[in-house]
Amino acid sequence: MIIAVDGPTASGKGTIARALARHFGLPHLDTGLLYRAVGQQVARHGGNPDDPADALAACNFPDSLLADPALRSEETGGLASRVSIHHAVRQALYERQRAFATRPGGAVLDGRDIGTVIAPEARAKLFITASVDARAQRRFLEMQARGAEVTLPAIAEDLRRRDERDRNRTEAPLIPASDALIIDTSALDKDAAIQAAIEAVEETDRLNKASH
Numbered sequence: 001m002i003i004a005v006d007g008p009t010a011s012g013k014g015t016i017a018r019a020l021a022r023h024f025g026l027p028h029l030d031t032g033l034l035y036r037a038v039g040q041q042v043a044r045h046g047g048n049p050d051d052p053a054d055a056l057a058a059c060n061f062p063d064s065l066l067a068d069p070a071l072r073s074e075e076t077g078g079l080a081s082r083v084s085i086h087h088a089v090r091q092a093l094y095e096r097q098r099a100f101a102t103r104p105g106g107a108v109l110d111g112r113d114i115g116t117v118i119a120p121e122a123r124a125k126l127f128i129t130a131s132v133d134a135r136a137q138r139r140f141l142e143m144q145a146r147g148a149e150v151t152l153p154a155i156a157e158d159l160r161r162r163d164e165r166d167r168n169r170t171e172a173p174l175i176p177a178s179d180a181l182i183i184d185t186s187a188l189d190k191d192a193a194i195q196a197a198i199e200a201v202e203e204t205d206r207l208n209k210a211s212h
Contacts, residue, residue, distance in 0.1 A: 001026070001106040002121065003201055004114035007128035008163050008174060009077060010135035010142075012185045012193050016128055017110035019194040020201060024108070029100045031111035031118070032080060034093050036071040037061045039079025049082040058083070059092040074143065074150065074158060081162045084112075085169045094118065112166055115177035123208055124201040126183060127176035128193075132159050134186040 003020055007013040014030055021028035039049055041061040047054030070076060083089050094117075101107055101119040109118060115125035130138075136156035143150045166174035176182055181200045185193040 001123045001205065002101055002119045003106070003108040004119050004122035004125045004177070004180075005108065005110040005128060005197075006112055006114050006116070006126070006174070006176065006180065007110075008112075008130075008135070008166065009159055010139040011128045011130045012138075012188075012190070013110045013126075013128040015190060016126070016183075016185075016194055016197045017108050020197060021108040023198055024201070026106050026108050027100070027103065028108045028110075029097065031093075031097050031109055031114065033066055033071055034096065035080035035084045035089075036076050037065045037068075038083045038089060038093070040065065040068065040071055040076050042083060043076075043079055049079050052086045052088055055083040055086045056088040056092060059089060072146075073148070074139070074155065078158065078162065081165050085165065085171070087171055090171055112174045113172035115180050116175065117172045120177065124204040125177045125180040126197055126200060127180040128183050128185060128197075130184060130186040132156055132163070135159055 001024065003026065005013045005017040018028055038055060038058045038061060041058035042049045042054055045058065047058065049055055097109065097118045101109055115122055133156065136152055136159055139155050140150060140152045181204065183193065183196050183200065188196065
């Protein structure tokens with residue numbers, strides 16, 4: 001069973017995807033980390049994330065980079081959003097994500113285009129969303145806990161810019177798949193959001209089996 005979990009930054013999709021993977025005993029891939037690694041690699045080599053050639057060259061990042069805590073920073077998230085608009089970058093990372101999604105037994109993937117591009121055949125597709133204010137508050141608390149010097153207004157503005165870029169890019173824009181179940185986590189705590197996602201996947205799986 002392939003489970004696709006899409007949504008904007010700080011909506012809770014990563015937390016939900018990891019919980020779904022544990023619950024259903026499936027491997028999990030945070031596809032956003034791949035784009036963050038490309039963005040980080042561009043920066044390390046003094047390249048320009050807005051330049052397609054620099055961004056493509058950075059796709060050859062070492063696997064060890066995926067474990068770097070710096071990938072979780074707001075700065076790297078911004079770089080990831082910028083490199084992700086390039087067609088060549090998306091193509092370079094497509095096969096890597098596709099191979100993970102189609103492994104025997106299934107997988108859980110979270111990102112922005114899993115249900116629409118990477119695994120449109122996924123049995124369960126969730127689109128996790130939340131208001132900018134709710135997402136900014138969560139990200140602010142996360143960054144504070146890590147000791148980062150951030151302000152709530154700055155984070156909210158960064159999220160708005162990222163949303164705009166992700167929703168309006170020509171290739172694989174951030175939109176729900178036509179058959180995705182939308183879960184708004186604005187007013188949900190972590191446990192409630194996870195439970196809602198588990199129930200949605202179980203119901204989708206039940207209906208899918210019944211139709212066959």
